[in-house]
Amino acid sequence: MATADVDPLALERQVCFALAVANRSVLGVYRPLLEPLGLTHPQYLVMLALWGRSPMSVREIGEAIQLDSPTLSPLLKRLEAADLITRRRSETDERTLVVELTTAGAELRTEALDIPPAVVARLGVTLTDLAELHNVLTRVNAAARRAESATTRENSRS
Numbered sequence: 001m002a003t004a005d006v007d008p009l010a011l012e013r014q015v016c017f018a019l020a021v022a023n024r025s026v027l028g029v030y031r032p033l034l035e036p037l038g039l040t041h042p043q044y045l046v047m048l049a050l051w052g053r054s055p056m057s058v059r060e061i062g063e064a065i066q067l068d069s070p071t072l073s074p075l076l077k078r079l080e081a082a083d084l085i086t087r088r089r090s091e092t093d094e095r096t097l098v099v100e101l102t103t104a105g106a107e108l109r110t111e112a113l114d115i116p117p118a119v120v121a122r123l124g125v126t127l128t129d130l131a132e133l134h135n136v137l138t139r140v141n142a143a144a145r146r147a148e149s150a151t152t153r154e155n156s157r158s
Contacts (some may be wrong), residue, residue: 008010015140026119029043029119029122029123030115030119031039033115033118033119033122033153034115035113036111037108037111037112038082040066040075042065042071042075043075043078044070044112044115045065045067046061046065046072046075046076046085047079047084047105047108047109047112048065048101048112049061049064049065050085050101050105051106051109051112052064052103054099054101054106055098055099055100055101056098056099056100056102057090057096057097057099058072058073058076058087058096058097058099059096060068061076061099061129073116076124077098079105082104083102083104083105084101084102084104084108085099085100085101085105086099086102087099088099088100105131
């Protein structure tokens with residue numbers, strides 16, 4: 001089949017399919033590395049945000065890892081039950097829930113330092129390839145968020 005005759009609906013041509021497979025595959029690499037830390041991948045993302053800056057509000061964490069509050073709340077409850085974080089109402093605004101690392105949560109960062117190089121080694125790709133992929137995915141994610149936001153605004157006017 002000539003390139004002009006390529007089916008635009010062919011499964012292997014779909015960006016959504018490539019992203020879905022890549023997501024499952026890469027998370028499969030992370031899973032056995034995170035298990036000894038007692039973390040799922042979404043919990044790891046929360047911890048990464050907090051290792052970067054603690055305390056943070058639930059809203060700030062949600063924005064950082066791009067998860068909504070109903071999805072984030074159960075993750076935070078499990079991290080609190082594992083004594084990795086604390087949650088408390090803000091002293092200045094009782095509507096704001098503040099999340100902070102516990103001593104155990106902060107100390108877990110040392111063990112987590114082994115995760116990124118282990119992922120790179122298991123994937124068998126160069127750091128340059130991963131940096132390039134990260135840049136492209138960041139642009140795609142930003143474009144998708146803008147498109148979703150525009151659609152939401154259009155629908156709210158209808």
